[in-house]
Amino acid sequence: MLEMINGLGVWWFIGLALAVLFVLTYEFINGFHDTANAVATVIYTKAMPANMAVVASGMFNFAGVMLGGLGVAYAIVHLLPIDLLLGMDSSQGLVMVFSLLFSAIVWNLGTWYFGIPASSSHTLIGSILGVGGAYAWINDQPLSQGINVGKSIDIMLSLIVSPTLGFIIAAGLLLALKRVWRGSKIHKTPEERLLVDGKKHPPFWARLTLVASAMGVSFVHGSNDGQKGIGLVMLVLICMAPAYFALDMGSRPYDIDRTQDANRRITEIYQRNQDQLAGLIDFQRSAKVNHEPVTHCEAGDAMSAMATLDDRLGKVRSYDGLSLEERREVRRLLLCVDDTARKVAKLPLPSKELTDLAKWRKDLTATAEYAPTWVIVSIALALGCGTMVGWRRIVHTVGEKIGSSGMTYSQGIAAQITAATSIGIASLTGMPVSTTHILSSAVAGTMVANGSGLQSQTIKTILIAWALTLPLTMVLSGGLFILSNALLG
Numbered sequence: 237m238l239e240m241i242n243g244l245g246v247w248w249f250i251g252l253a254l255a256v257l258f259v260l261t262y263e264f265i266n267g268f269h270d271t272a273n274a275v276a277t278v279i280y281t282k283a284m285p286a287n288m289a290v291v292a293s294g295m296f297n298f299a300g301v302m303l304g305g306l307g308v309a310y311a312i313v314h315l316l317p318i319d320l321l322l323g324m325d326s327s328q329g330l331v332m333v334f335s336l337l338f339s340a341i342v343w344n345l346g347t348w349y350f351g352i353p354a355s356s357s358h359t360l361i362g363s364i365l366g367v368g369g370a371y372a373w374i375n376d377q378p379l380s381q382g383i384n385v386g387k388s389i390d391i392m393l394s395l396i397v398s399p400t401l402g403f404i405i406a407a408g409l410l411l412a413l414k415r416v417w418r419g420s421k422i423h424k425t426p427e428e429r430l431l432v433d434g435k436k437h438p439p440f441w442a443r444l445t446l447v448a449s450a451m452g453v454s455f456v457h458g459s460n461d462g463q464k465g466i467g468l469v470m471l472v473l474i475c476m477a478p479a480y481f482a483l484d485m486g487s488r489p490y491d492i493d494r495t496q497d498a499n500r501r502i503t504e505i506y507q508r509n510q511d512q513l514a515g516l517i518d519f520q521r522s523a524k525v526n527h528e529p530v531t532h533c534e535a536g537d538a539m540s541a542m543a544t545l546d547d548r549l550g551k552v553r554s555y556d557g558l559s560l561e562e563r564r565e566v567r568r569l570l571l572c573v574d575d576t577a578r579k580v581a582k583l584p585l586p587s588k589e590l591t592d593l594a595k596w597r598k599d600l601t602a603t604a605e606y607a608p609t610w611v612i613v614s615i616a617l618a619l620g621c622g623t624m625v626g627w628r629r630i631v632h633t634v635g636e637k638i639g640s641s642g643m644t645y646s647q648g649i650a651a652q653i654t655a656a657t658s659i660g661i662a663s664l665t666g667m668p669v670s671t672t673h674i675l676s677s678a679v680a681g682t683m684v685a686n687g688s689g690l691q692s693q694t695i696k697t698i699l700i701a702w703a704l705t706l707p708l709t710m711v712l713s714g715g716l717f718i719l720s721n722a723l724l725g
Contacts, residue, residue: 248476251330255472258337260618263465265341266356267297267622269348269672274454274623277648277679282426282437283446290624293454298620300458301466302612307666308460309467310605314387315364329475331720332371336363337468339713347701355670355705360464361391362709370714374721394667399677402654406678407685410650414686422645442645449652456659457671458619464668465615466607473611474567479560482567484606489553491603495570496549498599502577503542505589505596512585517576533572535579545569555603570604647682654678673702 274296275289284292340363344356365383372382379385414423421429422442430436437443473481484491510519516535523539525547533541548566552558558566577597581590655675662669676698682688 252472252476255330255333255337255476256469256614258334258341259465259468259472260614262337262341262344262360262468263462263615263618264622265344265348266461266465267294267619268625269344269356269622274450274457274652276675277643277652278446278450280426280643281446281645281648283443283645283648284450289450292451294620294623296451296454297458297462297623298616300455300460301462301616301619302458304459304463304663306463306466306605306607308463308663308668309470309607311387311391311666311668312360312364312464312467313471315361315384315391316368316382328371328721329472331724332367332717333468333472333475335370335716335720336360336367336713338716339363339366339709342712343705343709347705355395355672355702356461357464357668357670358395358673358702358705359709360468361388361395361668362706363713365706366710366713366715367717369710370717373714374718391668394662394669395673398658398662398669399673402658402674402677403681403684405658405681406650406654407681409654410646410682410685413646413650417646420646422649425644438645442649445649446645446652449649449656452656453652453659453671453675454623456656456663458616459663460659460668461671462615462619463663465619466611469611469615470607478564478567481608482563482604483555483558484603485555487555487603492549492552492555494599495603496546498596499542499545499549499573501596502573502593502600503539503546505585505593506538506580509585509589512583513580516579516583533575535576538573538576541569541572541576545573567604570601574601643679643682644686647679647686647688650682651675651678654681 274293275284275286278284278289279286340356340359343359343363365388368382368384369379370382371377372379417423421433421439424432426436426438429438438446470481506513506517513519517538518536519539521537521540523543526540526544545566548562548569555563555566574597577593577600581593581597585593652675655671655678658674659669659671
């Protein structure tokens with residue numbers, strides 16, 4: 237730590253610490269903003285006492301972050317195009333991070349205060365796209381130079397499609413439960429069960445399923461939303477302290493050898509499939525080592541980039557042996573080579589080649605797409621602790637204001653199993669989704685399938701927030717970025 241302070245300077249280190257604190261604040265707010273997604277059904281079906289539910293949810297959110305991997309984390313980072321990540325200096329990185337986090341925090345707090353189940357994922361993604369677009373505008377570049385359009389479209393499609401699927405699947409699951417267990421007590425609301433049986437808790441198996449699925453939603457929420465916080469912290473660290481975080485400084489010689497081997501294997505794949513890749517990669521260009529710093533990623537020059545990366549990695553046994561500029565250079569080359577490989581993966585190559593390419597890509601980026609243990613633990617604590625507070629406003633909306641009548645046990649089961657499964661699949665595939673929208677849509681789907689009806693005013697409010705979140709956060713974060721650059725420049 238002292239080495240980092242001395243290397244960065246006291247004031248720059250303080251700025252770095254504040255930026256990380258901002259990310260942890262965002263993740264804490266994300267926790268109490270989204271906690272309703274996991275506990276609303278178990279609270280309103282009397283499956284768990286409220287205080288016990290939120291504490292258990294916080295613990296499972298913590299576990300989800302710790303065990304969730306990094307696929308979603310770097311999907312968020314790659315919303316910004318490779319050239320922007322390569323070309324942005326540390327001061328612009330600091331302004332960018334504060335602008336997008338301020339925008340995300342303000343919107344999350346506002347929607348939480350009014351009890352609106354808005355999407356933290358939409359909020360964060362809108363904020364990132366806003367600063368990316370503003371960066372392109374300030375530098376008189378096309379929008380594609382500030383926003384990774386392809387990745388943005390993929391993520392937005394997942395955010396749009398997932399709530400629709402949640403609605404349909406939850407409705408279908410409820411109808412299946414009603415068909416298999418006709419007349420069962422699981423189709424009663426807590427009030428109906430109390431009136432008929434004199435019991436306030438669900439039947440044993442229904443209660444067990446409700447609790448287990450609620451904790452499942454908490455776990456996958458941590459594994460998906462927690463990764464977004466990890467990605468933000470790494471963006472901060474890489475932008476502001478590249479000497480320490482551009483590459484995993486704990487990498488062993490074996491890890492570097494594996495990275496170099498992956499680079500060579502990918503080179504061989506390209507050489508074996510020159511006819512199919514000729515439209516993307518220019519094989520006529522000389523695959524010579526480039527001694528100039530990489531500032532622009534061009535797929536056509538991939539062979540030269542891979543030759544340069546092989547040369548750089550072949551000279552060291554530890555990243556400690558690289559200077560600051562050399563570390564930045566290796567990271568840029570790794571990102572460039574992987575960016576081209578991502579494009580190649582979409583071409584009609586033989587299935588074995590595509591399988592091998594996916595494997596080598598993971599090895600290639602292992603020392604660049606990483607997160608220190610302290611980052612993961614910090615985000616897990618922030619999200620887990622945030623989950624335990626501030627839950628009442630949105631729980632009230634999800635539990636009472638979506639449907640026109642009370643929630644039955646089977647509705648809670650169908651909604652939570654749908655949400656846990658959908659979000660879990662998204663986390664495994666590295667796609668960020670909105671926990672809020674999936675669960676809210678699933679609850680709405682069960683209400684329609686049950687003939688309970690929907691409260692139109694609540695649905696309108698949720699839809700308006702859904703429609704406005706992305707453009708307003710883009711405008712807010714982009715405007716802050718432009719204003720801050722004007723004041724500093």
